[in-house]
Amino acid sequence: MQNFNRLTQVRSLMSLVSVALLLASLFFMIERGYNWGLDFTGGVVADILLDPNLEQTDIKAHLESDLGHEVQILSMQGDGKWQLRYGVQDNDSIAALNDSVALLSSEFQILNSSVIGPQVGQDMIEQGSLAILLCFVLTMIYLSYRFEWRLALGSIIALSYDILLVLGLFACLQLEFNLTVLAALLAVMGYSLNDSIIISDRIREVLRSQPNGDIDTLLDQSIASTISRTIVTSGTTLVTVSALWLLGGPALEGFAIALCLGIASGTWSSISIGTVLPKMMGLQAQHYQVVDDKDPIDAMP
Amino acid sequence: MKPKRSKAPLNYSARWKYIVLAVTVITMLLSALPSVYGEREALHVSNRNGTLNAVDLSLYLSQAGVETHSITQQDDSFVVAFASPGQQENARQILSQHIDNQHTIALALEAAAPDWLGNLGFSPIKLGLDLRGGVQFLLEVDVASVYQSHAQALLDELRQDNRRLSGRANNGELILSFQNDADLRETRTQIRQHFSQWSITQDDSQLRLVLSTEEQASILSLAVQQNLQTMRGRIEELGITEAIVQRQGENRIRIELPGVQDPAAAKDIIGATASLAFHALHNQNSARSLVVKDQHGNPINLVRKPILGGEHIIDARANIGEMGSAEVNITLDAAGGRLMTNFSRSNIGNPMATVFSEYSRGQNGQSQKASEVISIATIQSQLGNRFRITGAGSLHEAQELALLLRAGSLTAPVTIIEERTIGPTLGAENVKSGFAALALGLSLTLVFIACWYRRLGWIANLALLINMVCLFGLIALLPGAVLTLPGIAGLVLTVGMAVDTNVLIFERIRDKLKQGRNLAQAIDSGFASAFSSIFDANLTTMIVAIALYSIGNGPIQGFALTLGLGLLTSLFTGVFTSRLLINHFWGKNTSREEKI
Numbered sequence: 001m002q003n004f005n006r007l008t009q010v011r012s013l014m015s016l017v018s019v020a021l022l023l024a025s026l027f028f029m030i031e032r033g034y035n036w037g038l039d040f041t042g043g044v045v046a047d048i049l050l051d052p053n054l055e056q057t058d059i060k061a062h063l064e065s066d067l068g069h070e071v072q073i074l075s076m077q078g079d080g081k082w083q084l085r086y087g088v089q090d091n092d093s094i095a096a097l098n099d100s101v102a103l104l105s106s107e108f109q110i111l112n113s114s115v116i117g118p119q120v121g122q123d124m125i126e127q128g129s130l131a132i133l134l135c136f137v138l139t140m141i142y143l144s145y146r147f148e149w150r151l152a153l154g155s156i157i158a159l160s161y162d163i164l165l166v167l168g169l170f171a172c173l174q175l176e177f178n179l180t181v182l183a184a185l186l187a188v189m190g191y192s193l194n195d196s197i198i199i200s201d202r203i204r205e206v207l208r209s210q211p212n213g214d215i216d217t218l219l220d221q222s223i224a225s226t227i228s229r230t231i232v233t234s235g236t237t238l239v240t241v242s243a244l245w246l247l248g249g250p251a252l253e254g255f256a257i258a259l260c261l262g263i264a265s266g267t268w269s270s271i272s273i274g275t276v277l278p279k280m281m282g283l284q285a286q287h288y289q290v291v292d293d294k295d296p297i298d299a300m301p
Numbered sequence: 302m303k304p305k306r307s308k309a310p311l312n313y314s315a316r317w318k319y320i321v322l323a324v325t326v327i328t329m330l331l332s333a334l335p336s337v338y339g340e341r342e343a344l345h346v347s348n349r350n351g352t353l354n355a356v357d358l359s360l361y362l363s364q365a366g367v368e369t370h371s372i373t374q375q376d377d378s379f380v381v382a383f384a385s386p387g388q389q390e391n392a393r394q395i396l397s398q399h400i401d402n403q404h405t406i407a408l409a410l411e412a413a414a415p416d417w418l419g420n421l422g423f424s425p426i427k428l429g430l431d432l433r434g435g436v437q438f439l440l441e442v443d444v445a446s447v448y449q450s451h452a453q454a455l456l457d458e459l460r461q462d463n464r465r466l467s468g469r470a471n472n473g474e475l476i477l478s479f480q481n482d483a484d485l486r487e488t489r490t491q492i493r494q495h496f497s498q499w500s501i502t503q504d505d506s507q508l509r510l511v512l513s514t515e516e517q518a519s520i521l522s523l524a525v526q527q528n529l530q531t532m533r534g535r536i537e538e539l540g541i542t543e544a545i546v547q548r549q550g551e552n553r554i555r556i557e558l559p560g561v562q563d564p565a566a567a568k569d570i571i572g573a574t575a576s577l578a579f580h581a582l583h584n585q586n587s588a589r590s591l592v593v594k595d596q597h598g599n600p601i602n603l604v605r606k607p608i609l610g611g612e613h614i615i616d617a618r619a620n621i622g623e624m625g626s627a628e629v630n631i632t633l634d635a636a637g638g639r640l641m642t643n644f645s646r647s648n649i650g651n652p653m654a655t656v657f658s659e660y661s662r663g664q665n666g667q668s669q670k671a672s673e674v675i676s677i678a679t680i681q682s683q684l685g686n687r688f689r690i691t692g693a694g695s696l697h698e699a700q701e702l703a704l705l706l707r708a709g710s711l712t713a714p715v716t717i718i719e720e721r722t723i724g725p726t727l728g729a730e731n732v733k734s735g736f737a738a739l740a741l742g743l744s745l746t747l748v749f750i751a752c753w754y755r756r757l758g759w760i761a762n763l764a765l766l767i768n769m770v771c772l773f774g775l776i777a778l779l780p781g782a783v784l785t786l787p788g789i790a791g792l793v794l795t796v797g798m799a800v801d802t803n804v805l806i807f808e809r810i811r812d813k814l815k816q817g818r819n820l821a822q823a824i825d826s827g828f829a830s831a832f833s834s835i836f837d838a839n840l841t842t843m844i845v846a847i848a849l850y851s852i853g854n855g856p857i858q859g860f861a862l863t864l865g866l867g868l869l870t871s872l873f874t875g876v877f878t879s880r881l882l883i884n885h886f887w888g889k890n891t892s893r894e895e896k897i
Contacts, residue, residue: 047727131857135848139841146837180787183849183860187794190845190864194798194838198805201834229801229808236749237797240742244793247741249734251431252790259794
């Protein structure tokens with residue numbers, strides 16, 4: 001029992017930390033905004049291979065004077081490999097770039113280039129928001145069917161917290177927010193929900209088997225009995241996603257970072273916010289006493 | 302999966318389940334195998350008129366020092382596969398020097414797996430643009446010609462009321478000249494009343510009409526939208542699902558075709574922007590008639606205004622008609638059907654010409670329209686909204702025509718102004734790093750699970766490996782499934798999450814053992830009590846995957862695909878497969894001393 005009481009304190013403390021982190025995230029989101037990727041803003045990104053002896057500043061100066069607008073230039077892995085980015089100025093950007101780079105170095109190669117117009121970016125933002133909204137609504141419907149509203153709401157809030165935390169990190173570090181990051185956010189939603197559901201399932205089971213127990217003790221007991229599963233699954237998922245971060249290359253970096261934080265946060269929030277909130281909203285053992293005949297497996301001791 | 306406790310013995314799995322498992326694993330293994338071999342670079346050399354032969358091709362290449370792996374004939378083209386990568390472009394140049402430009406030479410990839418795998422119907426996983434490179438097109442919608450045709454249409458309309466009216470449409474501007482003031486005023490009033498989208502400026506005895514800016518913008522927008530739609534339809538016909546068709550800038554359309562290494566085949570479909578129109582024949586050559594040549598070069602006088610244009614065509618199918626010649630069966634929409642009915646009713650016995658127009662970009666960058674009368678048919682009876690045209694050439698040509706018509710017809714011509722093949726170097730790099738991450742993630746997970754659960758861990762690991770085989774097999778098997786870089790990320794995530802199913806079960810089994818059950822009982826109730834959580838957890842992730850797949854595009858879809866398929870395979874391996882294996886090894890073990 002002593003142990004369990006301490007667990008309750010730990011959960012409350014974790015929730016407080018979460019609130020602090022959430023406030024920090026919101027601050028960064030408002031204060032710094034996002035480094036939107038090409039997918040959303042439109043513009044030109046080109047990876048080029050040049051004579052390795054050329055200096056970054058020279059390339060930049062030449063391109064800017066020749067193209068007549070600002071060009072961002074980033075060094076990439078490999079000698080003489082650069083990434084150029086700039087807003088779409090006219091319709092022939094790539095052809096113009098080609099001519100301009102040709103003046104710079106006789107041997108060059110445009111490894112890969114993309115031009116995305118501003119309308120396309122607008123479409124992407126709309127589609128992305130729609131996807132997130134739809135996922136929210138669908139999972140909400142499913143959760144409220146599956147659990148009593150207090151646990152369901154707890155899971156949804158925990159889930160929203162995870163998303164906001166990842167968004168906060170991207171604002172704070174000004175990491176590029178592109179389409180793959182959006183996909184990662186949605187995957188985080190799925191993962192976080194997964195965690196919350198496993199714990200909620202166990203809470204329901206424990207509440208049913210011990211209708212007269214102290215609610216905090218029962219919540220602690222549920223968490224304690226799922227903790228090894230939580231650690232193993234989070235552990236393996238984090239390990240694989242870290243492998244992605246480590247070896248996946250620059251194209252997947254943002255995706256892996258978003259997933260890493262999201263998974264860690266998902267585990268954290270399903271233990272803390274996901275259980276503390278339902279209790280604050282008055283979760284009682286009797287809320288789960290109606291034994292559902294359709295679902296005999298859950299009722300097993 | 303869950304034996305009826307009352308009847309079946311504990312932990313008994315029927316023999317057929319093992320057979321299902323074995324068959325599934327073997328099938329998936331075979332399906333995944335071609336991807337291990339990868340693909341060979343190849344060239345497709347068309348040989349429609351049969352003037353080429355394999356020996357010559359081989360000779361041309363070997364003389365230039367290009368090593369070929371094989372040259373095979375497929376339908377009416379040769380497939381030249383190369384022994385080593387990086388020779389495609391070189392070989393294309395060599396071959397194009399030797400054969401005339403009637404033959405198209407296309408870059409392609411051929412499965413490198415042994416023939417027997419291919420003969421069984423298994424092919425390698427299709428890789429997306431980011432993994433294998435691909436072709437990207439930039440199309441320009443030529444709105445000027447739409448404005449022009451609007452001006453021409455207005456002129457035709459005004460002439461119906463006033464036959465003496467003289468005017469000409471030029472660059473989307475309509476200039477009307479008048480002999481007297483009364484006529485001018487009358488026409489001006491008429492235009493103001495009925496054609497308010499035209500803005501009028503007066504210039505002595507001339508009226509200059511230009512479409513208002515709002516009208517121009519809406520025409521442009523409609524034309525681009527319609528072209529986007531058409532292009533999407535055509536791409537679909539090409540069988541490339543992850544192709545991206547997006548508006549770019551004001552009047553351009555970007556098309557990405559992953560996996561297509563040869564612009565030629567795609568260009569045939571995308572580039573040949575064709576439209577079809579039906580015209581009545583004009584009996585004499587006059588300024589008002591339209592002169593179009595037929596296939597033999599004979600000029601034919603047509604009434605300028607078509608009876609109806611291609612935008613009314615709903616469906617077009619090619620087949621072999623009763624007479625043994627190719628024909629295209631056309632279905633029109635209601636409005637088109639009415640137009641055709643009205644015209645054909647009063648013109649039975651008169652000829653009707655089918656004009657096929659193709660747009661291409663000329664040397665000075667102007668878009669050129671090349672029209673040809675492909676058939677002149679006598680109207681035999683009143684036509685409705687279904688009829689057929691003959692004289693489109695061979696069945697192959699009829700099919701191509703039908704494809705273009707079916708995918709929708711273009712009211713605004715589109716020309717390809719840029720065409721780019723994204724080099725496979727970058728794609729190869731992405732494949733390498735993606736699979737390195739997968740290998741690292743997978744091996745760390747295997748080691749971790751083996752240490753944590755010991756004996757049961759080996760079952761989970763075996764299940765995880767089978768899961769990967771099934772996942773790869775399934776992606777290769779599903780038509781239209783394309784593996785992208787985010788898709789590989791989805792695979793990596795699946796590896797991490799797939800063990801969850803087994804972890805949930807094993808934790809329950811440990812619980813039951815602690816409660817004092819024997820191993821066989823613990824296994825049975827462990828599986829049973831974990832199932833509800835497993836089902837819930839997978840269902841919610843599935844909701845996310847489906848939402849992502851249906852709304853997202855390109856990279857997001859690739860991710861959603863592997864995530865969703867991964868859920869299915871991990872349910873199969875985590876619940877079904879591991880149960881069978883555990884039943885086999887420990888199903889009858891009633892010891893209470895076993896530790897797992």
